[in-house]
Amino acid sequence: YITYLSITALLGPSQPTKQPQKDKNEAVNLKIQKECPKVVNVVDLEELGDKTCYCRCWRSKKFPLCDGSHNAHNEETGDNVGPVVMKRNK
Amino acid sequence: YITYLSITALLGPSQPTKQPQKDKNEAVNLKIQKECPKVVNVVDLEELGDKTCYCRCWRSKKFPLCDGSHNAHNEETGDNVGPVVMKRNK
Ligand code: FES
Numbered sequence A, B: 001y002i003t004y005l006s007i008t009a010l011l012g013p014s015q016p017t018k019q020p021q022k023d024k025n026e027a028v029n030l031k032i033q034k035e036c037p038k039v040v041n042v043v044d045l046e047e048l049g050d051k052t053c054y055c056r057c058w059r060s061k062k063f064p065l066c067d068g069s070h071n072a073h074n075e076e077t078g079d080n081v082g083p084v085v086m087k088r089n090k
């Protein structure tokens, strides 16, 4: 029994302490164009319609456009991200 | 010696196996407007100049504008994110 305790103390707890999410700085983009060193999208303003939403969660299947996937991401992770919306006033 | 080995086997390794980054799905936004349920920015196209960059890494001090902080984020984490650039052709 004493042997068990002392060895446990040496090894530390077997499960790591969970870090609070705000202290993490992990990759934001998990899947999109990972072969590309930096994903930058250039948009010609003149070609935009009345309303276009651009993804900032990096989970959209229509990236760089927003397809609403931020909602599932926010629910799963407790995040609060959403798109930037380009609007043309008529 | 045998006791040590068998207890180690029961407890598992003291350090967790590092998960590959692509399998993680964590919050993307660590600091910006965390009191807001969903950060959406609406931009009036008519008010934009010749070139405006919008942050998609959620690390900019000028959010929703890009201030170049994606470069440090990419270096620290191995990520490959960058802004969406709105350009007006003259
Ligand atoms: S799908 Fe990514 S912000 Fe909407």
Ligand code: FES
Residues within 6 Å of the ligand: B054, B055, B056, B057, B058, B059, B060, B065, B066, B067, B068, B069, B070, B071, B081, B082, B083
């Ligand atoms: S600072 Fe975030 S994309 Fe440039």
